[in-house]
Amino acid sequence: xxxxxxxxxxxxxxxxxxxxxxxxxxxxxxxxxxxxxxxxxxxxxxxxxxxxxxxxxxxxxxxxxxxxxxxxxxxxxxxxxxxxxxxxxxxxxxxxxxxxxxxxxxxxxxxxxxxxxxxxxxxxxxxxxxxxxxxxxxxxxxxxxxxxxxxxxxxxxxxxxxxxxxxxxxxxxxxxxxxxxxxxxxxxxxxxxxxxxxxxxxxxxxxxxxxxxxxxxxxxxxxxxxxxxxxxxxxxxxxxxxxxxxxxxxxxxxxxxxxxxxxxxxxxxxxxxxxxxxxxxxxxxxxxxxxxxxxxxxxxxxxxxxxxxxxxxxxxxxxxxxxxxxxxxxxxxxxxxxxxxxxxxxxxxxxxxxxxxxxxxxxxxxxxxxxxxxxxxxxxxxxxxxxxxxxxxxxxxxxxxxxxxxxxxxxxxxxxxxxxxxxxxxxxxxxxxxxxxxxxxxxxxxxxxxxxxxxxxxxxxxxxxxxxxxxxxxxxxxxxxxxxxxxxxxxxxxxxxxxxxxxx
Amino acid sequence: xxxxxxxxxxxxxxxxxxxxxxxxxxxxxxxxxxxxxxxxxxxxxxxxxxxxxxxxxxxxxxxxxxxxxxxxxxxxxxxxxxxxxxxxxxxxxxxxxxxxxxxxxxxxxxxxxxxxxxxxxxxxxxxxxxxxxxxxxxxxxxxxxxxxxxxxxxxxxxxxxxxxxxxxxxxxxxxxxxxxxxxxxxxxxxxxxxxxxxxxxxxxxxxxxxxxxxxxxxxxxxxxxxxxxxxxxxxxxxxxxxxxxxxxxxxxx
Numbered sequence: 001x002x003x004x005x006x007x008x009x010x011x012x013x014x015x016x017x018x019x020x021x022x023x024x025x026x027x028x029x030x031x032x033x034x035x036x037x038x039x040x041x042x043x044x045x046x047x048x049x050x051x052x053x054x055x056x057x058x059x060x061x062x063x064x065x066x067x068x069x070x071x072x073x074x075x076x077x078x079x080x081x082x083x084x085x086x087x088x089x090x091x092x093x094x095x096x097x098x099x100x101x102x103x104x105x106x107x108x109x110x111x112x113x114x115x116x117x118x119x120x121x122x123x124x125x126x127x128x129x130x131x132x133x134x135x136x137x138x139x140x141x142x143x144x145x146x147x148x149x150x151x152x153x154x155x156x157x158x159x160x161x162x163x164x165x166x167x168x169x170x171x172x173x174x175x176x177x178x179x180x181x182x183x184x185x186x187x188x189x190x191x192x193x194x195x196x197x198x199x200x201x202x203x204x205x206x207x208x209x210x211x212x213x214x215x216x217x218x219x220x221x222x223x224x225x226x227x228x229x230x231x232x233x234x235x236x237x238x239x240x241x242x243x244x245x246x247x248x249x250x251x252x253x254x255x256x257x258x259x260x261x262x263x264x265x266x267x268x269x270x271x272x273x274x275x276x277x278x279x280x281x282x283x284x285x286x287x288x289x290x291x292x293x294x295x296x297x298x299x300x301x302x303x304x305x306x307x308x309x310x311x312x313x314x315x316x317x318x319x320x321x322x323x324x325x326x327x328x329x330x331x332x333x334x335x336x337x338x339x340x341x342x343x344x345x346x347x348x349x350x351x352x353x354x355x356x357x358x359x360x361x362x363x364x365x366x367x368x369x370x371x372x373x374x375x376x377x378x379x380x381x382x383x384x385x386x387x388x389x390x391x392x393x394x395x396x397x398x399x400x401x402x403x404x405x406x407x408x409x410x411x412x413x414x415x416x417x418x419x420x421x422x423x424x425x426x427x428x429x430x431x432x433x434x435x436x437x438x439x440x441x442x443x444x445x446x447x448x449x450x451x452x453x454x455x456x457x458x459x460x461x462x463x464x465x466x467x468x469x470x471x472x473x474x475x476x477x478x479x480x481x482x483x484x485x486x487x488x489x490x491x492x493x494x495x496x497x498x499x500x501x502x503x504x
Numbered sequence: 505x506x507x508x509x510x511x512x513x514x515x516x517x518x519x520x521x522x523x524x525x526x527x528x529x530x531x532x533x534x535x536x537x538x539x540x541x542x543x544x545x546x547x548x549x550x551x552x553x554x555x556x557x558x559x560x561x562x563x564x565x566x567x568x569x570x571x572x573x574x575x576x577x578x579x580x581x582x583x584x585x586x587x588x589x590x591x592x593x594x595x596x597x598x599x600x601x602x603x604x605x606x607x608x609x610x611x612x613x614x615x616x617x618x619x620x621x622x623x624x625x626x627x628x629x630x631x632x633x634x635x636x637x638x639x640x641x642x643x644x645x646x647x648x649x650x651x652x653x654x655x656x657x658x659x660x661x662x663x664x665x666x667x668x669x670x671x672x673x674x675x676x677x678x679x680x681x682x683x684x685x686x687x688x689x690x691x692x693x694x695x696x697x698x699x700x701x702x703x704x705x706x707x708x709x710x711x712x713x714x715x716x717x718x719x720x721x722x723x724x725x726x727x728x729x730x731x732x733x734x735x736x737x738x739x740x741x742x743x744x745x746x747x748x749x750x751x752x753x754x755x756x757x
Contacts, residue, residue: 402589405552406651407578412606420593495593497635 029057030238030245033070033079036063036446037186038269038461039124039206039261043083045279047232047249049291053283054248062275063457064367064448066159067092069359073448074233075112078366081234081249085124087226089116089233091165098226113236117250119229122206122258126160126225128170128218129203131193135216142221143174146200150177155198158183165226166202173224187461204228206258208266230256255286272462299470302455307474309369309450313441314478317373318434321380326426328381329388330414339389346382354379354440358447372444372451379440380433387429391422424494431486438479442471452478505530506551506659506691510560513546520546522716523560528708533685533692535706537699539738543715544695548663551693552583564659579603582652586664588636588644596632596639596647604654621650624687626680642673649684660685662694666701678704699723699742711735 030051034044044060051058061079064070071093073079086105090097094108109116128143135141138149146152160166161183170176184192189201190209203210203217210217232249239246260282267278276294283291297305328346332339352360357378361371395418403417419426445453452475459467491499506528513521521543528534536544549555550562553574562569564577590599600621601614609617622629625646636644645665652660665681666674682705685692696702702709703723710720719731730736 398585398587398589399591401549401554402583402585403591405554405578405581405583406603407575408603408606409575416602416606417591421591423593497591497593497595497637500635500637 029059030081030242031079032058032060033064033073033082034060034062035067035070035082036065036457036461037204038208038275039204039265040083041275041461042264042268042279043120043230045275046252046283047081047083049279049283050248050251050287051245053287053289053291054242054245056242056245058245061367061448063445063454063461065446069362069367069447072362073367074114074235076366077235078368080238081232083120083230084116084233085228085230086119087125087165087228088163089231090226092163096164109233110236115234115236115239115246117232117234118253119231120252121230121254121256122261123227123229124204124206124258124261125220125228126165127203127205127220128200129193129210129215130200130218132214132216134199135218140216140218142219143170143224144221146176146178146218147174151180152178152199153197154178154181154200155184155189155192156181156202157186157189160202170224173222185460187463191463206261206265208262208269211262212266212270230261251286256282269462272464303470303474306450306452306454306471307478309454310438310441310452310475310478313369313372313376313444313449313451314434314437317376317441318380318430318437320373320377321384321433322430325381325384325429326388329385329426329429330392330419332385332389333392342385343389346385349378350382354443355446358443362447367448369444369449371447372441372449376437376441376444380437383432383436384426384429387425387432388422391425391429392418394425395421420495421498424490424498427486427490427493431483434482434486435479438475438482442475505565506693507563508547508550508560509563511547511550511557511562512559513543513550513555513557519715521550521557522714524715524717526710526717528691528693530691531689532707533694533705534708534710535702536693536695536710536712537697537702537706538712539697541714542712544697544712545663546715547712548661548693548695552581552661553578579607579655580657581659581661582649582655582657584645584648584652584660584662584665586667587641588648590636590639590644590648590651592636595635596627596650599636599647600632600650600654602651607655617654618650621653624653624684625650640673641669642677645669645677646680649681653688657690659691659693662692664695664697666698667696681705699739711738713738 032044032047032051034040041062044062048058048060064073064079067084067088070079070082070084074082084093089105089109090100094100097105097108100108106116128146130140140146140149154167156167161181162168167181182198184198186202186204189198190213192198193201193215194213203215205217209215232252234246234249264278264282267273268275280291280293325346328342332342349357354375357375358372361374365371365374399417399421403413408416441449441451442453442456444451445457452471455467455471457471459465459469459471508524508526510523510525511521512519512523524543524547526547536547538544546555550557551569553562553569564580567573567577569577590596591602594602597618600618601609604614604617618632621627622632627643627646627650631639631643631647636647639647649665666677669677678701685705692705694705696705706723708720709723709726711718711726713732713734719726719735726735727739730739
């Protein structure tokens with residue numbers, strides 16, 4: 001506990017130059033991205049290993065989000081390469097271009113400044129699957145047979161739920177009658193199947209979980225799903241910047257069979273071997289020479305890193321919010337019309353779901369810490385503006401008029417009378433913002449901002465409770481420490497006269 | 505000389521003050537009396553600039569109150585409200601010295617003034633170190649009076665200064681206030697609804713009703729030659745309980 005406290009304090013002091021924000025500085029490493037499922041992370045690590053083996057510097061920004069986030073980050077130049085699937089490119093990213101043959105695909109991508117490797121050697125298609133026993137009991141082997149079982153509970157990844165090549169198209173193609181359909185995390189879906197809370201889920205055909213959970217994959221008897229050949233997408237300018245690195249990346253073309261990929265997924269997901277190590281072993285087999293292994297930090301190192309990232313997100317966003325929100329609250333209290341507008345506006349921001357607000361920031365600010373800080377900043381405004389406004393507004397009229405009648409200048413009134421009297425309320429607003437901010441900042445990991453959300457996210461993906469706790473416990477502890485800190489600060493900042501019980 | 509010329513104030517449909525003229529003689533105490541809603545407080549708040557009249561003007565020694573000179577003129581007025589209006593986050597000393605500090609007085613000058621004022625208002629010295637929530641009602645009013653007198657203003661404006669006090673403390677403070685007013689010789693304008701208090705303080709009494717001045721003069725003049733039947737009704741309503749049933753008979757006769 002005291003370590004966390006010290007780490008938190010250190011983090012607060014170091015909040016500004018946090019590593020999350022400084023990551024892009026230095027001699028421009030090649031940045032590889034990956035989506036937030038195991039296979040993508042393994043491939044991302046593999047790309048990073050190969051790049052390093054070519055003599056380049058490489059950085060893997062793992063688990064950045066879904067296809068859209070990675071695609072936008074690649075186009076925006078925030079990452080240089082990431083693993084993708086041809087079906088996803090055709091139908092989802094280019095918006096329904098299943099008319100494109102392979103040559104057409106290269107041309108279409110090149111027009112966007114993006115190059116595509118040749119297929120890596122395996123097709124990771126979507127499929128529907130259910131527990132073997134349940135499939136036997138219902139006599140299911142093909143997707144078209146689902147028509148006869150309208151009461152089945154379906155659980156799909158959120159992405160599958162609204163992708164061009166996902167559930168809406170599948171439902172129409174097979175005229176499926178099921179209405180009990182839920183969106184959930186891919187890794188949680190397997191646990192949902194095993195636990196009996198859903199019957200059918202979408203699978204990636206190279207998932208190790210298929211064998212681990214004993215699932216039956218239903219045949220796509222109307223050939224609805226296209227080919228999802230794994231490829232590497234990289235920016236066209238990378239070929240000019242680092243030709244040797246690109247040549248190395250292309251060594252993966254045709255090098256990974258479906259069995260090899262499924263085996264790697266199983267090693268990472270089922271045997272809990274770190275993705276970095278799984279990828280290193282494959283790279284060594286491929287290159288027939290050892291690759292540079294990264295030193296694995298202790299849990300205390302990663303705790304410190306996540307603490308620094310988290311405190312950076314919270315400290316900067318909250319600090320900026322205080323600087324803006326207190327004056328806004330003061331203005332709102334002095335100009336009624338303006339006050340209504342400001343309170344309504346900040347109130348509306350508060351109603352945007354935090355996840356959505358984070359994602360809205362991506363087109364504006366890219367991925368990583370900046371969009372997370374911006375979203376947290378916007379979230380922190382309302383409690384502070386509202387409490388500043390309320391604190392000032394609730395000063396009894398007699399006292400406000402006494403200060404005015406005394407002949408104090410407006411600024412002197414604000415500084416010597418109004419703000420001190422409102423200090424308790426303002427401080428409470430800042431405290432509320434801080435506590436909400438600390439919790440919400442864990443979502444920052446979804447868009448590559450790091451922080452305590454990172455171990456939580458990875459822990460969910462790997463079904464690793466200890467890892468989840470490594471994020472959840474410090475986040476909760478930090479919220480408590482900050483709350484306690486504010487209660488102490490109240491003694492220093494709220495004038496003594498306002499803390500006295502009435503004597504009569 | 506304080507002079508209000510043709511001032512009026514309307515709040516939506518309520519005519520708080522009808523066009524009114526009032527001259528307040530220098531160095532004497534003028535009491536504005538009336539029932540609640542009669543416009544007496546609004547009139548006082550116009551003098552200190554908390555209410556801007558819809559029409560007419562307020563002038564002090566010929567200088568007309570406006571946005572530019574408001575703060576300077578306020579430094580020449582002391583304003584005390586019913587429950588003192590002391591700032592709860594400041595102790596007595598800081599409440600009294602707040603304005604002087606902002607005006608850049610040095611500490612010795614402030615201390616000397618505080619000493620003189622505690623003596624004048626008969627406030628126990630240690631009360632200055634306490635916060636308003638630790639002071640009795642009477643002590644609050646004495647501190648508030650000190651705050652109003654800090655810059656040695658020409659005028660004192662008091663809005664029901666004794667209204668929130670219980671009878672004994674009220675009587676004691678009344679005596680002290682009269683003595684202070686006499687000693688300082690300042691122009692005092694006091695608002696009250698209490699006819700006894702008006703008689704006690706007032707060299708001049710101004711009786712307001714429905715936003716207009718009904719009569720002005722000494723208490724004796726108001727009793728002996730009322731300008732309107734309401735004047736007699738207003739005075740008698742407050743005297744009746746003290747005089748008892750026999751007075752009612754006498755009054756009705």
